[in-house]
Amino acid sequence: MAGVHMKRNLLIGLISLSLLAVNAQTGYCLQANAATSQQVTLDRQAQNIKHQVEKLGVGHKITVVLNTGGEQSGTISKIENESFQINEVDKKHEVTVRYNETKKVYKDYYHKDLMLGRNPRKHQIVLVSILSFVAIGLIFGIAHRSQ
Numbered sequence: 001m002a003g004v005h006m007k008r009n010l011l012i013g014l015i016s017l018s019l020l021a022v023n024a025q026t027g028y029c030l031q032a033n034a035a036t037s038q039q040v041t042l043d044r045q046a047q048n049i050k051h052q053v054e055k056l057g058v059g060h061k062i063t064v065v066l067n068t069g070g071e072q073s074g075t076i077s078k079i080e081n082e083s084f085q086i087n088e089v090d091k092k093h094e095v096t097v098r099y100n101e102t103k104k105v106y107k108d109y110y111h112k113d114l115m116l117g118r119n120p121r122k123h124q125i126v127l128v129s130i131l132s133f134v135a136i137g138l139i140f141g142i143a144h145r146s147q
Contacts, residue, residue, distance in 0.1 A: 049102045057076065072086060074086035082100075
């Protein structure tokens with residue numbers, strides 16, 4: 001009789017171990033799938049930003065305009081699937097920028113200026129300002145000449 005109880009206990013023990021092994025492997029598979037399902041899919045704008053950053057490549061200077069209105073300027077140090085890192089020129093440390101938090105990307109970065117700041121369209125603004133002053137001067141000259 002003792003042999004039957006021993007065999008039954010051994011059988012129960014083996015079944016328990018096999019169930020634990022199956023559950024452990026199933027749990028492992030679920031964890032792997034959960035990690036891959038957490039990947040964020042990029043919208044069209046973010047994919048465009050990612051393409052521009054990849055086209056520039058690591059080591060190139062960049063100015064990033066964020067959706068919040070802020071700017072980051074520096075050198076691209078790392079490009080990943082959902083974000084990229086730049087060595088920020090003003091803050092002197094590495095900053096991670098997510099593609100879906102980025103509004104625009106400009107090649108190169110611009111030195112701070114008292115009037116225009118770090119504006120990538122600085123030359124266009126200066127040109128329009130000069131042309132406006134010339135046009136106002138011409139109009140003012142023509143109006144005084146006719147008097």
